[in-house]
Amino acid sequence: MLRATQFHSLAAFFATAGRVGPLTFSIGSMRIQPVDIDWVARRLADYATGPAPSGYRRAVDIAGPTAYTADQMAATLAAHDGRKPPRVVRIPPLLPVMRGFSDGGILPGPEAETGGRPFEDWLDEQPTPMPRRFHSPT
Template sequence: MRIVVTGGRGDLGGRVVRELQARGHDPVPASRRTGVDLATGDGLDAVLEGADAVVHAASSQTRPQSVDVAGARRVAETLQRLRSPAHVVSISIVGCDLVPYPYYRAKVDSERALEDAGVAATVVRATQFHSLAAFFASAGRVGPLSFAIGDMRVQPVDIDWVAQRLCDHATGPAPSGCRRATDLAGPTAYTAREVADLLATHDGRSVPRIVRVPPFLPVLKGFSQGAILPDPDAEIGGRTFEEWLASQPVPLPRRFHSPT
């Protein structure tokens, strides 16, 4: 199958490309580095011509409306103009409709763009990747203290496993319209203290003292009340946070990796 992967040079998209190659398919990375600009639509006609499926993994924390939302809309519109039956598989976030955070709202808008377009599409929501959970825990530590939002817990998921499941959907049967697949989540939910303790042990540092930040804003309340945790019927898989952390360098780099 010829499968176009938006954000195919990024962290998640690159893993999707490699997994598709390992399965014997023909993945085509689509990003500005390959001449495709989702914000303007440049290059989309050429790259989508003859595609059997599209994995929309492109995302931007700073420009989500231009990349996540407009990208999904332009992909759908281009497929319709080409009269292509290609199946669009789009990554989203568990709880994005419950937390009024701009990036999460953009994910909801991206889902609606595909639904409104009427193309064959599968939306796959996943919890936060292990690297993001680690980044927030590291960013929240200041000296001997670590700041936590209320009673917030996270159930991070292995990015490699998510990439595999996206490939499963892209190479499987296409739906007749837009559908939402079963949510994806990692095996274990962690409190802020548990993540902070695991990171401290990994880095060989002292365990920090947790300082609870009251969730006084709507976004913080959503996080604290468990909006980003998966429902009981979510699909569970991939490495645990501990297993992922054991494969990382010491000390863990204190930087954020965008999924795309």
């Protein structure tokens, strides 16, 4: 079993879906550390073609090289689209799942392997402006 953080396309989808005019919304101080899907696929292939484990063994979690705040993600996508960065409005994390997001529950643990191309490199290959209803090629 190999667990990975959110793919770049999902991070971009949430960042564009949370934008309303000059505003974007974030759950508390949520951060995201998106990972390149091609790198995840290579790691999966490495495990699939490598030696068989002697029993159940979960692989080391993997994540992209950089964690982003909602502010950073919104500013990066706005720059890609040639717009000014939106103002970030933080939604209080009232429900347990929202508190988990705000407290870093979707970030990888300290023992995770990080790698793959950064979000900005992936974004350079995407259409401008980024579609509001982004469809991942994956």
